[in-house]
Amino acid sequence: MAQLELRRPTIKDLDNIVQLDQVCLGGFWSHQSYARELENSQHTLLVVATLGGICGCGVSWGIAEELHLVLLMVHPQYRRQGLAGLLLCRLLQLAHQRGDRQWATLEVRASNEAAQQLYQRFGFELVGRRPHYYENPEEDALIFWRNHLNTPQTGQELQQHWQHWRSRVEAQGWLLIDRT
Incomplete structure (x- = not known):
């Protein structure tokens, strides 16, 4: 059984994160x-998923009462296997x-x-559009928002999501090690 590790990256991981970004x-x-x-x-939180090498990464910023999810990426080889949800x-x-x-x-x-679809599963709702936000290729960005992040109910929902996504990645034959 391969080990899937979630952890915060170190400076030694930067080259691999940049390669994943590319x-x-x-x-x-x-x-x-x-x-x-x-x-x-x-203000910044980075989490990486590793399976012998970095196969996924998420970055968020804390800005006052807001969590801004800056990026979420999974190597194409590992997509649709639960890593993005995890x-x-x-x-x-x-x-x-x-x-x-909040x-x-x-x-x-x-x-x-x-x-x-993934963001909507986590309770995010579409609230707007930023025309021509992305380049290469040029494309609009959709803005998603989720309220009540700090409530006990959200904590329970997130625990249920965690169990679901953990089961999903373990069904791939990966033993999850969470070091975050």
């Missing part, structure tokens, strides 16, 4: 950008545990229907 997002951020985010641990759930759980994040928001490409 594969998944076409170079959304540079090495320097990820290094800056890693150093800014007071990473998203963990980012939301960690924000919920802080207790000071809502969460994110942007997603209008064409990325799989991601939109």
Whole structure:
């Protein structure tokens, strides 16, 4: 059984995260950008999934009462196996545990229907559109929002999501180790 580890990355992981970014997002951020985010641990949370190497990554920012999900990426080889749901759930759980994040928001490409469905499963609702937000190719961003992130009910919902996504990745034959 392969070990799937969720953890916070270190400086040693930056090259692999940048490579994953190139594969998944076409170079959304540079090495320097990820290094800056890693150093800014007071406001930024990075979580990676590893299966012998980094296969997924999520980044969120804490801005006052808001959790902004900046990016969520999974290597194409590992998509549709539960990793994105697991990473998203963990980012939301960690924000919920802080207790000071009241809502969460994110942007997603209008064409990325799989991601939109995932966010909606977690209670995000479509609230707007940013025309021509993305480049290469140019595309609109859809804005999603989720309220009540810091309530006990949300904590219970996130625990249920965690059990679901954990079961999903373990069904792939992966033993989940959570070090976040």
